[in-house]
Amino acid sequence: MTALTLPGLRAMDAADALKAFRARFRLPEGLVYLDGNSLGALPAAAPGRLKAVIEDEWGRGLIRSWNAADWISAPRRAGAKIARLTGAGEDEVVAADSTSINVFKALSAALQINTGRTVLLSEAGNFPTDVYMMQGLSALSGGAAQTRLVEADKLMEALDDSVCALLLTHVHYKTGAMHDMAAVTKAAHDAGALVIWDLSHSAGALPVELNACGADFAVGCGYKYLNGGPGAPAFIFAAKRHQHVFPALSGWLGHAAPFDFRDDYQPAPGIDRFQCGTPGVLGMAALETGLDLMLEADMAAIRAKSQALGDAFITLVEQECAAHGFTLASPRAADRRGSQVSFRHPEGYAIMQALIARGVIGDFRAPDILRFGFAPLYNRFEDVWDAAANLKAVMDGREWDAPQFRARAAVT
Amino acid sequence: MTALTLPGLRAMDAADALKAFRARFRLPEGLVYLDGNSLGALPAAAPGRLKAVIEDEWGRGLIRSWNAADWISAPRRAGAKIARLTGAGEDEVVAADSTSINVFKALSAALQINTGRTVLLSEAGNFPTDVYMMQGLSALSGGAAQTRLVEADKLMEALDDSVCALLLTHVHYKTGAMHDMAAVTKAAHDAGALVIWDLSHSAGALPVELNACGADFAVGCGYKYLNGGPGAPAFIFAAKRHQHVFPALSGWLGHAAPFDFRDDYQPAPGIDRFQCGTPGVLGMAALETGLDLMLEADMAAIRAKSQALGDAFITLVEQECAAHGFTLASPRAADRRGSQVSFRHPEGYAIMQALIARGVIGDFRAPDILRFGFAPLYNRFEDVWDAAANLKAVMDGREWDAPQFRARAAVT
Numbered sequence: 001m002t003a004l005t006l007p008g009l010r011a012m013d014a015a016d017a018l019k020a021f022r023a024r025f026r027l028p029e030g031l032v033y034l035d036g037n038s039l040g041a042l043p044a045a046a047p048g049r050l051k052a053v054i055e056d057e058w059g060r061g062l063i064r065s066w067n068a069a070d071w072i073s074a075p076r077r078a079g080a081k082i083a084r085l086t087g088a089g090e091d092e093v094v095a096a097d098s099t100s101i102n103v104f105k106a107l108s109a110a111l112q113i114n115t116g117r118t119v120l121l122s123e124a125g126n127f128p129t130d131v132y133m134m135q136g137l138s139a140l141s142g143g144a145a146q147t148r149l150v151e152a153d154k155l156m157e158a159l160d161d162s163v164c165a166l167l168l169t170h171v172h173y174k175t176g177a178m179h180d181m182a183a184v185t186k187a188a189h190d191a192g193a194l195v196i197w198d199l200s201h202s203a204g205a206l207p208v209e210l211n212a213c214g215a216d217f218a219v220g221c222g223y224k225y226l227n228g229g230p231g232a233p234a235f236i237f238a239a240k241r242h243q244h245v246f247p248a249l250s251g252w253l254g255h256a257a258p259f260d261f262r263d264d265y266q267p268a269p270g271i272d273r274f275q276c277g278t279p280g281v282l283g284m285a286a287l288e289t290g291l292d293l294m295l296e297a298d299m300a301a302i303r304a305k306s307q308a309l310g311d312a313f314i315t316l317v318e319q320e321c322a323a324h325g326f327t328l329a330s331p332r333a334a335d336r337r338g339s340q341v342s343f344r345h346p347e348g349y350a351i352m353q354a355l356i357a358r359g360v361i362g363d364f365r366a367p368d369i370l371r372f373g374f375a376p377l378y379n380r381f382e383d384v385w386d387a388a389a390n391l392k393a394v395m396d397g398r399e400w401d402a403p404q405f406r407a408r409a410a411v412t
Numbered sequence: 413m414t415a416l417t418l419p420g421l422r423a424m425d426a427a428d429a430l431k432a433f434r435a436r437f438r439l440p441e442g443l444v445y446l447d448g449n450s451l452g453a454l455p456a457a458a459p460g461r462l463k464a465v466i467e468d469e470w471g472r473g474l475i476r477s478w479n480a481a482d483w484i485s486a487p488r489r490a491g492a493k494i495a496r497l498t499g500a501g502e503d504e505v506v507a508a509d510s511t512s513i514n515v516f517k518a519l520s521a522a523l524q525i526n527t528g529r530t531v532l533l534s535e536a537g538n539f540p541t542d543v544y545m546m547q548g549l550s551a552l553s554g555g556a557a558q559t560r561l562v563e564a565d566k567l568m569e570a571l572d573d574s575v576c577a578l579l580l581t582h583v584h585y586k587t588g589a590m591h592d593m594a595a596v597t598k599a600a601h602d603a604g605a606l607v608i609w610d611l612s613h614s615a616g617a618l619p620v621e622l623n624a625c626g627a628d629f630a631v632g633c634g635y636k637y638l639n640g641g642p643g644a645p646a647f648i649f650a651a652k653r654h655q656h657v658f659p660a661l662s663g664w665l666g667h668a669a670p671f672d673f674r675d676d677y678q679p680a681p682g683i684d685r686f687q688c689g690t691p692g693v694l695g696m697a698a699l700e701t702g703l704d705l706m707l708e709a710d711m712a713a714i715r716a717k718s719q720a721l722g723d724a725f726i727t728l729v730e731q732e733c734a735a736h737g738f739t740l741a742s743p744r745a746a747d748r749r750g751s752q753v754s755f756r757h758p759e760g761y762a763i764m765q766a767l768i769a770r771g772v773i774g775d776f777r778a779p780d781i782l783r784f785g786f787a788p789l790y791n792r793f794e795d796v797w798d799a800a801a802n803l804k805a806v807m808d809g810r811e812w813d814a815p816q817f818r819a820r821a822a823v824t
Contacts, residue, residue, distance in 0.1 A: 026471045035475045042471035050466055050694070051459065058642055059438045059454035063447045063773060066823035071642060073822075098689025100663030101513060108552055124675055129664035129689060132677040136662030140520055142556055149675060174673075223690070230470055230483060230693035250548030251512030252541035259824045261586075261778050263536055263561060265544040277510025277541065278635070281642035282462070282694040361475060366673050410485075411478035412671045 004315055009381035012308070017301050021377040024293055025227075032360040032386045037201060037340050037373025040227030046289045053285045065281075074284035075233070075253075075275055081291040082226070082235050085299070086199060086218065087209035092240060094271045095233045095287060096279065099200055099221045101249065102236040103133040103167065105274055106196045106217035108248035109238065110165035111137075111145055113216075114194050117164035121193070124149040127173045130198055134167065152177075155184075159191035165216075166193050170208070171201035171338030174369050176310075176330040178202075178338050182213045189214060200224060203235075204294050205339035205375075206303045210237055217242065222283075225339065225375060227290030233283050236274050243270050251276030297377060305376035307334035309384055310341045313372060316388035317343065324395040329369055340373040349412070353405035354394045360387045364412050416728055421793035424720070429713050433789040436705055437639075444772040444795045444802070449613060449752050449785030452639030458701045465697045477693075486696035487645070487665075487687055493703040494638070494647050497711070498611060498630065499621035504652060506683045507645045507699060508691065511612055511633045513661065514648040515545040515579070517686055518608045518629035520660035521650065522577035523549075523557055525628075526606050529576035533605070536561040539585045542610055546579065564589075567596075571603035577628075578605050582620070583613035583750030586781050588722075588742040590614075590750050594625040601626060612636060615647075616706050617751035617787075618715045622649055629654065637751065637787060638706060640699030648686050655682050663688030709789060717788035719746035721796055722753045725784060728800035729755065736807040741781055752785040761824070765817035766806045772799045776824050 013019060025041045027033060033041060057065040066072050078095035086093070096102065107120055120134045126149075134147040150158045159166065166188045171178045181197065188195045194216040202208050204225030210218055216239055222232030238245075247267060252258045253275040256266040267273035311334055317326060329342040345351055345368060352364040362372040372387065394400055425431060437453045439445060445453060469477040478484050490507035498505070508514065519532055532546045538561075546559040562570045571578065578600045583590045593609065600607045606628040614620050616637030622630055628651055634644030650657075659679060664670045665687040668678040679685035723746055729738060741754040757763055757780060764776040774784040784799065806812055 026467070028472045028474075031474075033474060039470075039475045041474065042466065047463065047466050047471075050462065054454065054459050054462055054641075054698075055438070058451075059459075060440045062440075062443075062445060062453065063451045063775065064768070065642070067821045071823075097509065097513065098663065100689035101509065101661065104661060126675075127664075128667065128670070128673050128675070128677075131675055132662045132664055132667065135677045136658070136660050139658055139662075140552070140660040142554070144554055221690075229466075230477070231690045231696070232692070234689070246548070246551055248548050248552040249513065249516060250544045250551075251510065252539075252544055255540065255544065258540070259778065259822075261540050263538075263540070263543055265540075265547045277512035277646070278633075278643045280644070280692045280695040282698060283692040284643070286466075286694060356476070363475065366671065409479045410671075 003319055004312060006385050009312065009385045012381040016305060018297060018305055018376055021297060022380065025378045027378060030359055032383045034360065034362045034372040034374065034379065034383065034387055036375030037224050037371065038363050039223055039230055040225060040290060040375065041378055043227055043289050043293050045293065046229065046286055049285055049289045050282065053282060071281050074281065074288065075279050078233070078284055078288050078291060079235060079271065081288065081295060082203060084295060085208065086203055086237065087211055088237050089211065089240065091270055093235055093237045094274050095222065095235045095284065096275050097234060099198065099219050099234040100129045100133050102219040102234050103130050103198070104137060105236055105247060105249055106219055107134060107137050107165060107167065109217065109242060109245040110194045110196065112245045113242055114164045117162055117192070118145050119148050119162045120145055120165055120167060121148050121158055121163045122167045123152045123155060127169050127198065127200065130167055130169060156187055159188055159193055161192060163191065163193040165196055167196040167198065169198040169200065173201055174329065174365050175342050176338045176340040178336055181215065185213045185215055201338050205306060207299050211239070215239065222287045226287065226294060228287030229283065231283065232287045233280060238271060238274060247273050249276045253277060294377065302376045306339040306374050309374040309376065309379060309381065310334060310337055310339070312381060313341050313384045313388065316384060317391060320388050320392040321395055340371055342369050342371045344368045345370060347400055349408065350400040350405040351394055354400040355390055358390045358394065360390045366412065415731055416724055418797050421724065421797045424793040428717060430709060430717055430788055433709060434792065437790045439790060442771055444798045446772065446774045446784040446786065446791065446795065446799055448787030449636050449783065450775050451635055451642055452637060452702060452787065453790055455639055455701050455705050457705065458641065458698055461697055461701045462694065465694060483693050486693065486700065487691050490645070490696055490700050490703060491647060491683065493700065493707060494615060496707060497620065498615055498649065499623050500649050501623065501652065503682055505647055505649045506686050507634065507647045507696060508687050509646060511610065511631050511646040512541045512545050514631040514646050515542055515610070516549060517648055517659060517661055518631055519546060519549050519577060519579065521629065521654060521657040522606045522608065524657045525654055526576045529574055529604070530556060531558050531560050531574045532577055532579065533560050533570055533575045534579045535564045535567060539581050539610065539612065542579055542581060568599055571600055571605055573604060575603065575605040577608055579608040579610065581610040581612065585613055586741065586777050587754055588750045588752040590748055593627065597625045597627055613750050617718060619711050623651070627651065634699045638699065639702030641695065643695065644699045645692060645695050650683060650686060659685050661688045665689060706789065714788045718751040718786050721786040721788065721791060721793065722746060722749055722751070724793060725753050725796045725800065728796060729803060732800050732804040733807055752783055754781050754783045756780045757782060759812055761820065762812040762817040763806060766812040767802055770802045770806065772802045778824065
């Protein structure tokens with residue numbers, strides 16, 4: 001294989017079908033941002049849109065904006081946009097609450113649908129909040145539900161007739177390894193289990209076909225590849241056939257007639273019953289701005305570029321940092337990876353801090369993972385070069401071996 | 413009693429100790445806004461603060477802002493500010509999620525603490541989401557919890573030895589009637605029940621003394637009198653003695669060590685365990701701006717002005733609209749009211765729409781309530797005059813009797 005060079009990578013940028021999208025984000029000059037899988041960048045349209053929401057809709061419209069600016073429809077409007085990115089029907093997705101809360105809704109719905117089965121199954125090492133919400137629901141259920149975690153390669157054999165629902169993150173947050181959604185869903189269904197997909201690291205990063213795969217429920221995060229802003233509202237998908245459940249988190253905005261203010265909960269028809277409390281309007285507005293931008297792009301082009309960026313990064317790190325003890329933690333095959341590449345290193349935390357100090361932002365996940373996310377709408381092949389070159393400099397100069405890089409911050 | 417006059421009310425404004433606060437909000441010229449109990453007005457500082465969060469912290473700081481801008485502490489920082497307004501300890505309140513979700517947390521905590529008792533008791537006609545969340549939890553519990561609703565005047569006798577928790581809204585959303593928090597809490601405790609107070613219509617509107625009253629849990633809304641913006645994060649109070657429960661909504665940010673990414677949920681010590689998913693940063697920033705402004709004001713002065721505004725409005729409506737069939741729905745005694753005055757009228761919906769068309773904004777609550785909220789930081793006695801004068805004009809001219817005012821909007 002020919003060694004990758006900076007001119008070669010720049011030529012790939014020049015030929016990139018998505019290159020115009022980078023200017024649609026505000027990115028700090030000189031920064032190489034490979035953490036869009038943790039917090040997506042600021043869409044250039046967001047400050048103006050939010051200024052209008054804050055000053056005009058809130059400031060001048062005040063309470064009237066629930067109707068006049070149609071704030072009340074934001075969860076469904078954003079949900080319909082997410083549906084287009086995830087192969088769902090527009091009446092099957094709603095933006096609401098956090099991923100954690102939506103996991104709870106999906107799990108408790110599954111327990112109602114798949115009665116007689118009590119096990120909530122997931123993968124050991126799945127993103128913690130998915131597992132924690134299972135544990136909370138299990139504790140609350142007084143024995144009516146139990147949490148079971150098994151290693152990823154034991155999932156299929158764990159699908160016995162006690163399993164009510166299998167909850168998996170489609171793309172693993174640490175390794176970027178991607179489950180085969182169609183195959184896993186089919187296997188679970190064959191075993192009588194429902195499947196809940198956490199799309200936090202998939203939505204906006206790669207093609208997702210929830211209905212083609214027969215998925216039952218899905219949840220996901222608005223602030224990663226969807227560029228919805230810090231702590232953006234999350235989303236939940238419930239297949240049409242499952243929209244009859246009584247929501248455990250039965251808040252007033254999931255009611256059939258919330259403004260009748262009746263004493264008895266009557267769930268709204270359809271996906272609306274998965275709303276709960278009053279939506280955060282500022283967060284919804286930022287999320288919609290990110291979604292509108294993403295919907296302008298072609299998802300096949302996003303996926304192709306994402307794979308090429310990841311491949312290039314693996315090649316460069318192995319080419320430039322061969323002696324420095326990194327182990328690839330992600331699948332080498334691009335079709336088995338999401339839109340990130342992770343390496344393991346025993347000094348991963350300090351190395352990442354030293355890299356950040358050089359203006360290359362990835363992140364660290366305990367105990368030893370350095371994560372690099374590729375957001376094809378704004379990351380360039382040149383960024384991949386810069387990241388690898390700076391990583392080499394950090395390692396060659398042992399820059400990471402300094403107290404300021406070893407001291408752990410509150411958020412890693 | 414001497415009739416109230418516009419010059420007299422203007423003199424009260426001139427003497428108002430809080431009058432300087434009005435300029436700290438951006439209010440549309442010419443609008444009389446008496447709906448701060450539904451959505452608080454825009455603090456003048458909020459657009460600038462949010463611009464900084466959006467453009468600097470999100471846009472330039474990106475993922476680093478969780479540490480550098482201390483986003484991660486926003487729920488506790490806002491919680492400590494709310495604690496000062498509600499007579500709680502700063503380590504007893506956290507801003508998080510919606511009021512609905514926080515009701516669920518408090519109810520499920522109560523079921524863990526007060527074991528052997530299964531009834532969740534509330535008032536018929538309480539704000540629906542409180543009741544709906546009880547119903548959802550009861551359904552989820554498979555019989556381990558039951559919802560019981562009784563009329564307000566039957567609450568005390570309903571406190572039998574099956575009652576686990578009594579959930580009440582301190583100030584009723586329709587009538588503005590205020591429960592005696594100390595007396596009700598004591599009666600419930602004497603009967604062996606815990607008490608959960610919904611402070612949505614109290615926090616920021618009047619003095620609340622959660623700990624002096626011995627309250628067990630409380631929840632409340634950030635977007636009413638706290639001026640936190642549309643759909644602002646809500647809050648939950650858990651008395652120190654109750655912070656040992658295993659949270660049913662056990663999301664990753666309630667974990668003792670969220671960034672260790674372990675498979676087993678270990679609740680954080682103290683109030684942090686009542687956090688769940690990633691907080692909405694934009695919403696938190698707006699909420700903190702509202703809280704900071706409110707904390708500059710004296711709560712006793714807020715309460716005194718609120719009562720005077722309400723008294724003046726009752727007097728004026730009865731003085732100016734005596735022949736038009738309004739019935740006072742709020743307690744006449746100011747010390748039994750929150751910071752709103754409600755009137756009943758069979759044509760309430762259309763009347764309110766006609767009033768809004770004249771630039772006087774209150775709201776309607778089915779079936780027949782016209783609600784007028786008084787936010788002492790920005791409402792003036794002159795506003796009260798204008799509201800009553802316009803109400804008189806709407807009634808004298810039968811302006812309400814027009815198709816455009818009878819057609820119901822999505823949000824009332």
